[in-house]
Each structure stands twice: as C-alpha cells, then as structure tokens.
Amino acid sequence: MKRRIxxxxxxxxxxxxxxxxVLTDWYTAKFNTSFAGLxxxxxxxxxxxxxxxxxxxxxAILPKLVPAAVIYIxxxxxxxxHIAYDAVKKHAAFLEKTERIRTVTGKLLVALxxxxxxxxxxxxxxxxxxxxxxxxxxxxxRIYEEQYVDPYSxxxxxxxxxxxxIWLVLESMETTYASREEGGIQDANYMPNxxxxxxxxxxxxxxxxxxxxxxxxxxxxxxAALFAGTSGLPFGFPVxxxxxxxxxxxxxxxxxxxxxxxxxxxxxxxLCGSDAAYGGRAxxxxxxxxxxxxxxxxxxxxxxxxxxYYVFWGFEDRHLFRIAKQELTRLYKxxxxxxxxxxxxxxxxxxxxxxxxxxxxxxxxxxxxxxxTDQQAGEFIEWCKAQPFYDNTVIVxxxxxxxxxxxxxxxxxxxxxxxYNCFLNAxxxxxxxxxxxxxxxxxxxPTMLGAMGYTIEGNRLGLGTDLFSGTETLAEExxxxxxxxxxxxxxxxxxxxxxR
Numbered sequence: 001m002k003r004r005i006x007x008x009x010x011x012x013x014x015x016x017x018x019x020x021x022v023l024t025d026w027y028t029a030k031f032n033t034s035f036a037g038l039x040x041x042x043x044x045x046x047x048x049x050x051x052x053x054x055x056x057x058x059x060a061i062l063p064k065l066v067p068a069a070v071i072y073i074x075x076x077x078x079x080x081x082h083i084a085y086d087a088v089k090k091h092a093a094f095l096e097k098t099e100r101i102r103t104v105t106g107k108l109l110v111a112l113x114x115x116x117x118x119x120x121x122x123x124x125x126x127x128x129x130x131x132x133x134x135x136x137x138x139x140x141x142r143i144y145e146e147q148y149v150d151p152y153s154x155x156x157x158x159x160x161x162x163x164x165x166i167w168l169v170l171e172s173m174e175t176t177y178a179s180r181e182e183g184g185i186q187d188a189n190y191m192p193n194x195x196x197x198x199x200x201x202x203x204x205x206x207x208x209x210x211x212x213x214x215x216x217x218x219x220x221x222x223x224a225a226l227f228a229g230t231s232g233l234p235f236g237f238p239v240x241x242x243x244x245x246x247x248x249x250x251x252x253x254x255x256x257x258x259x260x261x262x263x264x265x266x267x268x269x270x271l272c273g274s275d276a277a278y279g280g281r282a283x284x285x286x287x288x289x290x291x292x293x294x295x296x297x298x299x300x301x302x303x304x305x306x307x308x309y310y311v312f313w314g315f316e317d318r319h320l321f322r323i324a325k326q327e328l329t330r331l332y333k334x335x336x337x338x339x340x341x342x343x344x345x346x347x348x349x350x351x352x353x354x355x356x357x358x359x360x361x362x363x364x365x366x367x368x369x370x371x372x373t374d375q376q377a378g379e380f381i382e383w384c385k386a387q388p389f390y391d392n393t394v395i396v397x398x399x400x401x402x403x404x405x406x407x408x409x410x411x412x413x414x415x416x417x418x419x420y421n422c423f424l425n426a427x428x429x430x431x432x433x434x435x436x437x438x439x440x441x442x443x444x445x446p447t448m449l450g451a452m453g454y455t456i457e458g459n460r461l462g463l464g465t466d467l468f469s470g471t472e473t474l475a476e477e478x479x480x481x482x483x484x485x486x487x488x489x490x491x492x493x494x495x496x497x498x499x500r
Contacts, residue, residue, distance in 0.1 A: 009113075009114075010111075010112075010113030010114060011113060012113075013113040013114050013116060013117040014112065014113035014116045014117070016117055016120075017113075017116030017117035017118070017119065017120035017121075018116060018120070019120075020117075020120040020121065020123075020124050021116070021119075021120040021123060021124075024120070024123055024124040024127050024128065025127075027128075028127045028128070133488075138490065139489045139490065140489060140490055140491065140492065141486045141487070141489035141490070141491050142491075142493075143463070143483075143486040143487065143489075143491070144463075144491050144493040144494055144497075145493055147463055147474060148233075148462060148463060148493075149232075149458060149460045149461055149462060149463075150255065151232075151255035151259075151260065151461045151462070152255050154456065154457040154458055154460075154461070155455070155456075155457040156260055156449065156454060156455075156456055156457070156461070157454060157455040157456075158264045158452075158453075158454055159427065159452070159453035159454065159455075161392070161453075162264065162265070162266070162337040162452075163337070163392050163393055163394050163425070163427065163452050163453065164331075164332075164337055164338050164339070164340075164389055164392060164393040164394070165261075165338075165339045165340075165393065165394045165395075165396065165448065165451075165452055166328070166339075166340050166341075166342070166384070166393060166394070166395045166396070167229075167339070167340070167341045167342070167396045167398070167448065168342055168344075168377065168380070168395065168396065168397045168398075169225075169226070169229075169341065169342065169343045169344065169398060169399070169400050170194075170344050170347065170373060170377060170397065170398070170399050170400070170420065171222070171343065171344045171345050171346065171347040171348050171373075171399070171400060172347045172348060172349070172352075172399060172400065172401065172402065172403045172404070173191075173194070173347065173370075173373070173398070173399030173400075173419070173420045174212070174399055174402040174403060174409070174417050174418060174419055174420060175210050175211055175212045175417075175418050175419075175420055176402075176408065176409050176412060176417050176418075177189075177190040177191045177367075177370050177408060178190070178191055178195055178210050182195050182209060182210045183205070183207055183209030183210035183211055184210065185409070185412060186367075186408065188362070188367075190362070190367050190370040190371045190374065190408075191370060191371070191374040191420075192374065193374045193375060193377060193378030193381075194374050194377060194378070194397070194420060194422065195210055196378075197378070197381065197397065197422050197424070198210055198420070198421075198422045201422055201423060201424045201426075202422070202423040202424075202426050202429075202430060202434060202451075203420075203421055203422045203423070203434060204421055204430075204434050204437050204439055204447075204467050205418075205434060205435050205436070205437065206418055206436065206437060206438060206439075207435070207436065208435050208436065211418050212398075212399070212418035212419045212420050212421050213398070213418055213419040213421055213439050213440055213441055213443070213444070214415065214418055214419075214438065214439065214440050214475065214480055215401055215402055215414070215415070215417075215418075215419060215440070215441065216228075216234060216440050216441070216442070216483060216484045216487050216488075217234070217484055217487060217488040218234035218235045218236050218487055218488065219234050219235065219401070219440065219441045219442065219487075220401045220402070220414075221235075221279075221401060221404070222279065222343070222400045222401065223235065223278075223279035223280060223281055223284075224401075225400035225401050225441050226281065226284070226341075226343070226400065227284065228440075228441040228442045228444070228445075229398070229400075229441050229442075229444040229445060229448075230256045230257040230258060230288070230341075230444075230445055231251075231254050231256045231257070231288075231442075231445060231462055232442045232443075232445040232446065232460075232461045232462015232463050232464035233254065233442065233462050233463060233494075233498065234442065234463075234487040236487065236491060236494045236498075236499075237251075237498075237499045238495065238499060249283075249287055250280055250283045250284040250287045250288070251284075251287075251288075251498045251499065252287065253497055253498060254288070254462075254498055256284075256288035256289065256445075257288075257289070257339075257445055257448065257449065258285060258288040258289015258290075258291055258339070259288050259289055260449065260454075261289060261337075261339050262289045262290055264337075265336060265337060266289075266336065266337045266338060266339050267292070267331060267334065267336045267337070267338045267339070268285070268289040268290065268291040268292065268338075268339045268341075269291055269292040269293075269294060269327060269331065269338070269339070269340050269341070270282075270285040270291045270292070270293055270294070270341050270342075270343075271294045271295075271320065271323065271324060271327060271340065271341070271342040271343070272294075272295050272296075272314075272320070272342070272343040272345070273295070273296060273299075273313060273314045273315045273316060273317065273319065273320045273343075273344070273345045274295060274296055274313040274314040274345055275295060275296055275297070275314065276293045276294075276295035276296075277295075282295070285341075289339075291341070294323065294327060295314070296310070296314035296315060299314075299315060299319070299323060304319065304322075304323050304326075305319060311353070311355075312345065312346070312348070312353040313345045313348060314345070316345070316346055316353060316355040317344045317345060317346045317355065317372075317373060317376055318355050318356065318357050318376065320342065320344060320345070321376055321379075321380045324340070324342050324380065325380075325383060327340060328340060328384070328387070328389065329387075332387070332388065332389040343400070344373060344377075346369055346372065346373055347366075347369050347370060347373050347403075349403065349404045349405040349407075350405050350407075351365050351366050351369070351405065351407050352365065352366050352369030352370070352407075353369065354368060354369055354372070355372065357372055357375070357376060358371075358372040359371065359372065364407065364408065365407075366407035366408050367408060370408070377397065381395065381397075381424070390425070391425070393425060394423070394424070394425045394426060394427065394448075394451050394452050395423075395424040395425060396421075396422070396423055396424075396444075396448050396451065397420070397421065397422040397423075397424075398419060398420060398421045398422075398444065399419040399420045399421075400419070401419065401441075402414060402417040402418075402419065403417075415480075415484070419441065421444075423447075423451045426451040426468070427451060427452060427453030428450065428451070428453060428468050429468070430467060430468050431468065431469055431470040432467070432469065432470040432471070432472075434467075437467065437473070437476070438473060438475040438476045438480050439465075439467055439473050439475060439476075440464075440473070440474075440475050440480075440483070442462060442463045442464040442474075443464040443465050443466075443467055443473050443475075444464065445461050445462055445464045446459065446460060446461040446462075446464045446465060446466040447464070447465075447466050447467040447468060449461070449466070450466035450467070450468040450469065451468060456469075458471075459471040463487070
C-alpha cells in the first residue's frame with residue numbers, strides 16, 4: 001500500500017512538473033511581460049478573456065504534456081508491477097534478475113517524478129525572475145510621500161473654451177512596428193498612417209525619430225495602463241486586490257482625469273469591444289467620472305451587432321470605429337463638452353486578430369493586423385477631421401503597452417520598446433521640445449489635460465508631469481531605471497490612501 005501511494009505521488013509530481021515546465025517555457029517564449037502582469041492575469045476572472053488565447057494555450061500545451069504524461073505513467077506502472085506470466089515463472093533465475101531490474105528502474109522513475117517537479121519549480125522561478133518581484137515587493141518605497149501630487153491639493157484650471165477630447169487607445173501599439181528608417185525595427189513600415197500623424201502633429205519621442213513613452217512595472221497591461229494614464233499612478237494594488245470586479249469601489253480617494261472633467265461639466269464615455277467589467281475597467285471608469293460604458297453587451301442591446309455576436313474578445317475594431325462615429329455624433333449633438341475614451345482590441349496577444357478589413361500583404365499575421373489597425377485608425381482620424389466638432393476637439397492617440405507576446409519584437413528588450421503617442425489639435429506648444437524625452441504612461445494624465453489647455457499648478461499630477469510644460473518628468477529627474485524600481489516596490493502609503 002505504501003509503495004502504491006509513493007508511486008501515485010510520483011506520477012502526480014511528474015505531471016505537475018511537466019505542466020509547469022511546458023507552461024513556463026510557453027509563456028516566456030510567447031510573452032514579454034512582468035511577473036506582476038502574470039499574477040494580474042491569473043487573479044482576474046476568465047470572464048471576458050478572448051477565446052483565441054485559450055485555443056493557442058491548449059494547442060501549445062496538450063501535444064507536449066499529454067504524451068509525456070501517458071508514457072511516464074505506463075512505464076511507471078510497468079516497472080513497479082509484478083510479473084504474472086506462468087511461462088516466465090519456470091525460469092527462476094531470469095525472474096529474479098528481471099524483478100531486480102524492474103525494482104531499480106521503478107525507483108528511478110519515482111525519483112524522476114519528484115525531480116521533475118523540483119526542477120520545474122526552479123526553472124519557473126529563474127525564467128520569470130520571481131526573486132526580483134519578491135525583493136521589490138518586500139522593499140518599501142517612499143516615492144509617494146516624496147513625489148506624489150494629489151490633484152485635489154493643487155489648482156487644476158480648465159480653459160475658458162473647453163475642448164472635447166478623444167483618447168484613442170490602440171491595443172499594443174508600439175513604435176517598433178515602424179521601419180528602421182522611421183525609428184522602428186522592421187524592414188517595412190507597418191504603421192505608415194500613425195507615423196505620418198506623429199510627424200504632422202505633436203508626438204513625444206525618446207529619440208530624434210519616431211519614439212514614445214516607456215513602460216514601467218505595474219503599468220504594463222491594459223487595465224494598469226488605463227489606470228496610469230488617467231490617474232498618474234501605477235497599478236500598485238496588492239495581488240489579492242487585482243480582481244477589482246468584486247469590489248464596490250475602485251480607489252475612491254484618488255482624483256483621476258474623469259473626476260476632473262466631470263467636475264468641469266464634461267460627459268465621459270468609455271467604449272470597448274469586449275466585456276468592460278474585465279479587469280475592473282467598468283468599475284474604475286464609473287467611479288471616477290461617471291463614465292457611460294459602451295461595451296460588447298451595450299452593442300448587443302443597441303442592435304449594433306447581433307445578439308449572439310462574439311469573435312476574439314467580443315467584437316472587432318471595424319465595429320468599434322463604426323460605433324465610435326455614432327457615439328461621437330450623439331455626444332456632439334447633446335451640446336456638452338465630451339470625453340470619449342475608446343480601446344481597440346484586434347492587436348491583442350497572441351498574434352492579433354485578422355478581421356474582414358485585414359489584407360495579406362505581409363507573411364506574418366501580426367504584421368497584417370498592425371497594418372489593418374493603422375489603416376482603420378487613419379481613416380477614423382480623417383472622418384473626425386470632416387466633422388463639425390473637430391476644430392474644438394483634442395485627439396490623443398496612444399498605445400496602452402508594448403506587445404505582451406514576441407511577434408514582430410523578438411530580440412528587443414521590453415524596456416527599450418516604447419508606446420506610440422500623438423496629440424492632434426493641442427491647445428499649447430511643448431515648451432520643453434518633443435525629442436529625446438524620457439516619459440512614462442503616468443505622465444499622460446497631466447499631459448492630456450495640458451493638451452486641452454488646462455493650467456496645472458506645478459505641472460504635475462500623481463507621479464506624472466505635463467510634457468507640454470518645461471518641467472522634467474520624474475523619469476528624467478530620477479532616471480528611468482530608478483523610477484521603474486521604485487514603482488515596483490511595496491508602499492504602505494499607496495495601500496493606505498489608494499487601495500481601500
């Protein structure tokens with residue numbers, strides 16, 4: 001009985017170890033994100049997650065895991081079993097020798113099961129750099145006590161003529177998709193329309209070519225980026241608080257962009273093609289600016305898509321841009337200044353989603369998806385320019401974070417990849433220039449308000465700096481690496497003031 005229990009445990013350890021090994025190898029090969037980002041994904045309910053993700057995961061895992069597990073279990077059962085063949089029993093010497101071989105080999109297989117689990121855990125620990133994550137989470141930072149600017153504690157003054165604002169957030173849109181000549185890393189330019197917009201308008205770059213915003217830890221997945229871009233804070237909530245859906249409030253003590261605009265008479269709306277509840281997006285935007293939420297379910301309810309429509313994460317970007325035109329027309333006719341934040345999804349990992357609008361000019365699926373997003377974004381901006389609201393509307397186009405997979409970006413360090421940004425119809429000129437700037441997603445909060453003509457006392461909100469001012473960002477003042485290190489650490493101040 002004891003031997004059977006040990007054998008069963010060994011089999012469980014082997015299967016679990018093999019699963020961890022294959023999953024870790026798959027994750028690190030396909031994704032390029034932090035361990036905190038992985039924890040957020042694991043802690044967030046699977047409701048709303050695109051089906052393509054799970055299909056790719058099962059396609060990668062099952063062919064490797066199942067055969068290995070079956071072979072191991074069969075071998076383990078064979079070598080730890082007993083010989084019952086009468087024909088063999090005649091040959092006592094042979095039987096004894098065979099039994100010894102089976103016993104020794106069985107013990108080796110049992111040991112292999114336990115070693116597989118131990119080795120897989122070590123492999124996972126090293127590949128995901130868990131030690132650095134634990135180190136930073138166990139270290140305290142004082143960056144909030146020393147650098148945080150509470151928007152309620154400074155004067156944030158709206159211009160006399162309040163412009164509308166559209167924040168177009170393009171999933172995974174980074175500047176590496178451009179050609180080398182333009183500042184990217186590709187042989188061809190997969191984002192010609194966005195490149196042209198950046199050249200003709202205002203775009204902040206870390207170089208003298210097309211560049212953008214750096215990503216810090218705790219701002220490098222979509223919800224964290226939306227939060228950072230509208231609050232000036234990293235998503236530094238405790239791990240068990242990452243699934244914000246179960247809470248009735250989302251950081252009620254912060255003053256986010258939506259709060260400022262609502263105070264000043266704006267109507268706020270958040271538009272996305274998936275379930276807005278995913279990751280706490282709906283809760284956050286409702287709590288901070290009373291945003292109207294237009295998502296997959298609202299589109300079904302309004303008849304903008306069929307009742308049972310669902311592809312990828314919900315509905316694709318061709319529908320999103322169509323619905324955005326309807327919503328912008330409605331908001332304009334309502335007569336109040338408006339803020340529309342819209343989030344695309346087709347470029348989401350893994351590899352992106354090819355819709356009916358996508359061409360096949362390039363051999364890589366992801367390249368065609370990026371080119372399709374670029375084309376649709378360009379056409380949307382041209383439509384906006386022809387509308388009566390355009391002259392009094394600031395349009396901000398950004399990515400949310402660099403790609404989480406390695407398609408089109410293999411071999412480039414994650415921290416060296418920058419997020420696209422462009423400002424159309426900005427109400428002021430950048431005092432500090434637009435080239436060779438070191439900025440992060442948290443700087444977007446005061447920068448969007450600055451682009452709208454707001455006057456910000458001290459030019460800082462949260463941990464962000466208005467890039468239109470001549471003030472250095474924290475990343476420029478402290479150094480990007482130090483800032484990234486500090487926002488990765490635990491903060492009692494953050495938990496006390498923001499995470500309740």
